Amino acid sequence: MDNKEIARVLDEIADLLEIKGVPYKPIAYKRAAETIKSLSQPVEDLTSKEIMKLPGVGESITKKIVELNETGHLPYFEELRKQCPIDFESLLAVEGIGPKTVKLLYQSLDIKDLDDLEEMAKHHQLRRIKGLSEKKEKNILENIKYARKTTRHLLGHMLPLANNIKEKLEGFKHVIQVEVAGSIRRRQETIGDIDILVVTDNPRQVMGYFVALDMVDRVIAKGISKSTVRLKADVNCDLRVMPEKSFGAALLYFTGSKEVNVEMRKMSIKRGLKLNEYGLFNGATMVAGQNEEEIFQELGIHYMEPELRQNVEDVEVAIQRELPLIIGYHDIRGDLHMHTDWSDGKSSLKDMVEAAQDWGHEYIAITDHIGSLQVPKGIDENKIRVQMKELDRLDREIENITILKGLEVNIKSDGKLEIKEDILKDLDVIVAGINSGYRQSKEQLTDRIISAMENQYVNIIAHPTGRKIHKRSAYELDVDKIFQTSVDTNTYLEVNSQPDRLDLRDVMIKNAIQTGCKLVINTDAHSIERVWDMELGIATARRGWAVKKDIINTSSHKELMKLLVK
DNA sequence: GCCGTTTTCGGCCCGACTGTTTTCAGTCG
Numbered sequence: 001m002d003n004k005e006i007a008r009v010l011d012e013i014a015d016l017l018e019i020k021g022v023p024y025k026p027i028a029y030k031r032a033a034e035t036i037k038s039l040s041q042p043v044e045d046l047t048s049k050e051i052m053k054l055p056g057v058g059e060s061i062t063k064k065i066v067e068l069n070e071t072g073h074l075p076y077f078e079e080l081r082k083q084c085p086i087d088f089e090s091l092l093a094v095e096g097i098g099p100k101t102v103k104l105l106y107q108s109l110d111i112k113d114l115d116d117l118e119e120m121a122k123h124h125q126l127r128r129i130k131g132l133s134e135k136k137e138k139n140i141l142e143n144i145k146y147a148r149k150t151t152r153h154l155l156g157h158m159l160p161l162a163n164n165i166k167e168k169l170e171g172f173k174h175v176i177q178v179e180v181a182g183s184i185r186r187r188q189e190t191i192g193d194i195d196i197l198v199v200t201d202n203p204r205q206v207m208g209y210f211v212a213l214d215m216v217d218r219v220i221a222k223g224i225s226k227s228t229v230r231l232k233a234d235v236n237c238d239l240r241v242m243p244e245k246s247f248g249a250a251l252l253y254f255t256g257s258k259e260v261n262v263e264m265r266k267m268s269i270k271r272g273l274k275l276n277e278y279g280l281f282n283g284a285t286m287v288a289g290q291n292e293e294e295i296f297q298e299l300g301i302h303y304m305e306p307e308l309r310q311n312v313e314d315v316e317v318a319i320q321r322e323l324p325l326i327i328g329y330h331d332i333r334g335d336l337h338m339h340t341d342w343s344d345g346k347s348s349l350k351d352m353v354e355a356a357q358d359w360g361h362e363y364i365a366i367t368d369h370i371g372s373l374q375v376p377k378g379i380d381e382n383k384i385r386v387q388m389k390e391l392d393r394l395d396r397e398i399e400n401i402t403i404l405k406g407l408e409v410n411i412k413s414d415g416k417l418e419i420k421e422d423i424l425k426d427l428d429v430i431v432a433g434i435n436s437g438y439r440q441s442k443e444q445l446t447d448r449i450i451s452a453m454e455n456q457y458v459n460i461i462a463h464p465t466g467r468k469i470h471k472r473s474a475y476e477l478d479v480d481k482i483f484q485t486s487v488d489t490n491t492y493l494e495v496n497s498q499p500d501r502l503d504l505r506d507v508m509i510k511n512a513i514q515t516g517c518k519l520v521i522n523t524d525a526h527s528i529e530r531v532w533d534m535e536l537g538i539a540t541a542r543r544g545w546a547v548k549k550d551i552i553n554t555s556s557h558k559e560l561m562k563l564l565v566k
Numbered sequence: 567g568c569c570g571t572t573t574t575c576g577g578c579c580c581g582a583c584t585g586t587t588t589t590c591a592g593t594c595g
Binding site: 017022023024025026027028029031032055056057058059060061095096097098099100101131133135136139182195221223225226238253254256258261262263264265266268269270271274275276277278 | 567568569571572577578579580581582583584585586591592593594595
């Protein structure tokens with residue numbers, strides 16, 4: 001069983017125990033589920049002893065994980081489920097419904113899923129239950145609609161929207177300070193809602209301004225300290241007003257993650273302090289709160305970059321003061337995977353170069369697709385020579401940026417490259433990727449990538465796992481083998497910055513780096529606007545604990561050219 | 567069920583908001 005499935009079982013056990021009213025165990029199962037979810041390797045590959053060492057996993061849960069791995073079944077879980085056969089995930093997705101209400105609904109009306117719930121609500125059965133009411137029934141009916149269509153949104157789509165709202169607030173006279181918090185600040189690859197914090201001298205005015213912004217669809221709640229709106233982009237946005245002296249504590253708290261918050265509060269208690277969204281307190285005295293840095297400092301632990309605030313272990317590493325100095329947003333000096341209208345791109349060569357210059361790149365590689373069945377708009381082999389001359393001309397014409405000549409080539413299903421090799425030796429950068437035949441076996445796909453890496457001209461493996469968020473999962477690969485071959489052959493694995501790819505993803509990046517791999521962060525941009533996706537790739541690398549030296553395109557042009565020789 | 571710079575037993579994050587609570591439980595973040 002893979003980690004996701006095991007975590008799901010543990011999660012559901014927690015829900016089931018919660019409903020039965022068992023105290024504390026649900027928290028334990030939830031925590032274990034979180035640990036398994038964030039694991040960078042399959043738990044199947046671990047021994048019992050190793051599993052037991054994982055945070056939040058003890059003897060009892062270890063036994064259950066091993067049993068699941070070995071037999072695919074867990075009688076303990078199946079028994080619990082038989083006692084209450086409820087679709088928790090969908091019911092708990094309804095705003096305002098928690099475990100207690102699920103229990104109440106099940107016991108009084110035998111409600112097991114969203115359809116049951118909607119049926120009963122429509123027929124005004126909920127209001128008859130003691131503890132519920134007409135108002136609650138109406139709320140539930142309204143919220144079912146959102147629960148049904150709630151999907152998480154891509155970071156790449158939400159980040160510009162959040163920044164736009166932030167800018168509008170910054171321009172409003174009563175706003176003193178404003179920051180985007182929540183999962184966007186952690187740069188999580190998908191986002192549930194947008195959280196924004198402000199300091200203001202006039203909360204009422206700010207709230208009025210906020211709910212009237214042109215991107216707002218409707219107002220869900222409007223108060224002096226908190227307002228929630230539904231944006232036209234089909235996502236909720238919360239605005240909270242905080243006192244200036246608490247801004248850092250609030251930012252820390254509203255940035256999360258939840259697990260990190262819980263862990264930091266526990267840690268504060270151990271130090272005789274109390275941490276909440278208003279500050280860090282010693283008795284009644286506030287010892288820190290205006291900014292995040294001073295809170296970490298007072299606690300005597302490493303400052304945690306928002307991208308590193310994922311789980312309990314991150315806090316533990318911060319306590320040990322062993323967090324790495326992760327790559328910065330200005331450390332990247334070039335983009336080695338870009339397309340133009342010579343193939344399937346939308347912008348001209350010159351426009352792409354100028355966009356890259358605007359971003360601040362010192363060098364870029366133009367890597368148009370070779371024409372093939374999959375990429376009918378690709379550049380044909382004769383035209384490559386013409387483009388090469390054009391690139392040389394542009395390189396001379398445009399100052400302060402070096403243009404490298406490259407290509408993106410398809411790795412065929414037999415592992416060979418879809419191009420005659422004699423042309424490759426005249427190019428600076430070869431990006432190879434799988435753009436067809438994802439359905440092969442794990443062995444075949446692994447061998448395909450490995451034989452591409454063994455090709456003397458291939459420098460970069462593009463979007464190595466092929467996943468597309470919300471569309472398709474990563475293909476099955478023997479990643480250990482691929483990471484090792486990457487090290488052995490000086491072939492670099494890409495962190496692709498396209499909003500729905502972000503591939504390699506964070507946990508994989510962490511693993512690759514531990515194996516000794518060097519990576520490259522590329523945009524794979526097909527138009528000038530997408531040159532700015534670089535920020536998303538960097539964010540992903542930061543979440544994967546990458547430092548500057550792990551990423552080849554933090555090098556100068558001169559150093560880079562050495563790295564591109566196999 | 568897990569865990570240990572108070573602990574192998576006895577705790578387990580915290581505050582705000584909502585609804586219907588007449589003093590608080592449930593939910594959320």
